[in-house]
Amino acid sequence: DQQVKQNSPSLSVQEGRISILNCDYTNSMFDYFLWYKKYPAEGPTFLISISSIKDKNEDGRFTVFLNKSAKHLSLHIVPSQPGDSAVYFCAASPSIQGAQKLVFGQGTRLTINP
Amino acid sequence: GAVVSQHPSRVICKSGTSVKIECRSLDFQATTMFWYRQFPKKSLMLMATSNEGSKATYEQGVEKDKFLINHASLTLSTLTVTSAHPEDSSFYICSASAGTSGNTIYFGEGSWLTVV
Numbered sequence: 067d068q069q070v071k072q073n074s075p076s077l078s079v080q081e082g083r084i085s086i087l088n089c090d091y092t093n094s095m096f097d098y099f100l101w102y103k104k105y106p107a108e109g110p111t112f113l114i115s116i117s118s119i120k121d122k123n124e125d126g127r128f129t130v131f132l133n134k135s136a137k138h139l140s141l142h143i144v145p146s147q148p149g150d151s152a153v154y155f156c157a158a159s160p161s162i163q164g165a166q167k168l169v170f171g172q173g174t175r176l177t178i179n180p
Numbered sequence: 181g182a183v184v185s186q187h188p189s190r191v192i193c194k195s196g197t198s199v200k201i202e203c204r205s206l207d208f209q210a211t212t213m214f215w216y217r218q219f220p221k222k223s224l225m226l227m228a229t230s231n232e233g234s235k236a237t238y239e240q241g242v243e244k245d246k247f248l249i250n251h252a253s254l255t256l257s258t259l260t261v262t263s264a265h266p267e268d269s270s271f272y273i274c275s276a277s278a279g280t281s282g283n284t285i286y287f288g289e290g291s292w293l294t295v296v
Contacts, residue, residue, distance in 0.1 A: 068223075075221070100285075107189070109273050109287030110224070155224065167214055168275075168285070170223040 069093045070158050072171035080179050085143040087174050089156035092137065096158035100168065101130060101141045104153045113154075114141070146178045183207060184276050186288030193295055198262045201291045203230075203274035209254035210276035215247075218271040218290075230257040230274075264295040 071090045079085045087101075097118045102110035116123040116130045116139065123130050129142045143150055153175050157168040183206040193199045203213055211232045216224040228249050229237040236249035246268075248260040257276075261268050273290040 070223070102287075107290065107292070109184070109186070109275075109289050111287070112285065167226050167229060168224075169226070170216075172221070172223040 067092075068172070069096075070156060070169050070171040072154075072156060072174045074174050075172065076175040076177070078177045078179060079146050081148060082145045085141075085146045085150065085176055085178070087141040087143075087154050087156075087176065089139050089141075089171050090137060091139075091158050093158070093160075093169075094137070095160050096169070097161055098159045099130070099132060099139050100157045100159070101128075102155045102157060102170075103150075104155060104173070110155055143176075146176075148178045148180060151176060151178045184210075184274065184286040184288040186274055186291050188291060189289055190292045191294070193264055193293070195265055195295055196263055198260055199264060199293060200258055200260045201272055201274075201293070203257045203259070203276070203288050205255045205276045205278070205286075208276075208278040210257075210278070211254060213251060213257040213274055213276045215249060215257070215259050216273045216275065218273065224273065227259075227272075232257075261293065264293070266295045269293055269295045 069092050100115040101113040103113050104110040114125050114128045114130050116132050132139045153173045155173045156171045185204045187202045213230040215227045217227050218224045227242045230249045230251040232251045238244045251257040274288045278284040
């Protein structure tokens with residue numbers, strides 16, 4: 067049972083435009099959500115997070131939106147840059163505490179075209 | 181900043197042998213580390229929670245006798261794949277938390293295991 071789902075395995079966006087990556091979850095106990103970026107043969111690196119008490123969190127070019135009623139979150143990257151090309155994972159946790167195990171989606175491969 | 185390091189990054193072993201993967205927190209102490217496994221084009225799946233000074237907690241379906249986890253110090257956890265089989269070939273990755281918020285979860289570089 068996939069509790070966190072990223073239904074788009076890949077996404078291609080023109081440089082300078084907005085990239086929107088989507089993520090859905092099924093477990094209502096999830097209270098904290100994170101986005102990670104991963105390059106081949108490297109571990110995921112943290113991008114941005116959001117707790118369930120918020121519906122938006124912004125950090126530079128990255129904005130995460132959370133719709134609790136729809137159990138849906140999205141990551142917006144604007145403007146998209148070639149260096150953003152990577153696999154993006156969303157992850158969920160039942161707690162904001164850092165030492166909590168994460169449940170990951172399948173990942174979305176983002177390609178930014180020059 | 182805080183860093184988690186894994187070793188080796190790539191390892192090839194013969195069927196039936198055992199291989200050990202190390203996960204170190206380089207500049208912080210981690211009482212808890214997590215081991216994940218990723219199959220091609222699949223999500224990172226949590227295998228077990230490594231607890232310093234006590235037994236690891238395994239997720240359902242993960243064989244504890246096959247995937248031995250030792251967390252002997254606050255900066256080192258090891259995952260040993262025993263009697264490896266080709267189906268154990270995968271990308272293994274660990275994580276550790278340097279604090280109490282999500283942005284302090286750090287992942288190692290991952291280890292590619294190929295069993296031939």
